[in-house]
Amino acid sequence: MANTAQARKRARQSVKVNAHNAALRSTLRTAIKKVIKAIQTGDKAAAVASYQENVSVIDRIADKKIxxxxxxxxxxxxxxxxxxxxxxxxxxxxxSVKKAAAPKAEAAPAKKAAKPRAKKAAE
Incomplete structure (x- = not known):
């Protein structure tokens, strides 16, 4: 627990800021999904219109450093x-667009190291 008044206030503020940032990240994800959905319909005009509407959302959230x-x-x-x-x-x-919008999957497993070969004993 915070010991000083300043630390208690910062703890209160961080809860509010975290909630606000989470809402903005959600808005970003929704904007991206709207464009992807328009692309999946195959209608280029609708996809361009959706992109133009939502590009400002992406830029605004980047400007706020979310x-x-x-x-x-x-x-x-x-x-x-x-x-x-x-x-x-x-x-x-x-x-490639779906991968960008989807949550990151586990990293690819590393290559297995080659097993050392047993050397035949020279007799």
Whole structure:
């Protein structure tokens, strides 16, 4: 437990800030899902309109430093590539967009080290 008045106040503030940031992260995820859903319908016009509506949400949350600006740029780039792929301009696939929106899976298992071979004893 916090011992000083300052530490108690910071503890109270951090609870409120954490809740606010969590709500903003949820808004970001929802915005990305809306664009992905529009892309999955296959209608390029609807996907572009959805992207234009939600890109400002992504930028706004990056400006508030809820997510890093490079992460925001990565999301926007992958969504744009998926939208361009609808008309066949780029060979990008929607699978890369789904991976970006999905939670991270476990890391790939490391390669097994080669077993040392037993040397035959020279007799």
């Amino acid at each position: 997510i890093h600006k490079n992460k925001a740029a990565r999301h926007k780039s992958r969504l744009t590539a998926a939208i361009k792929a609808l008309s066949g301009d780029t060979p990008a696939t929607l699978a």
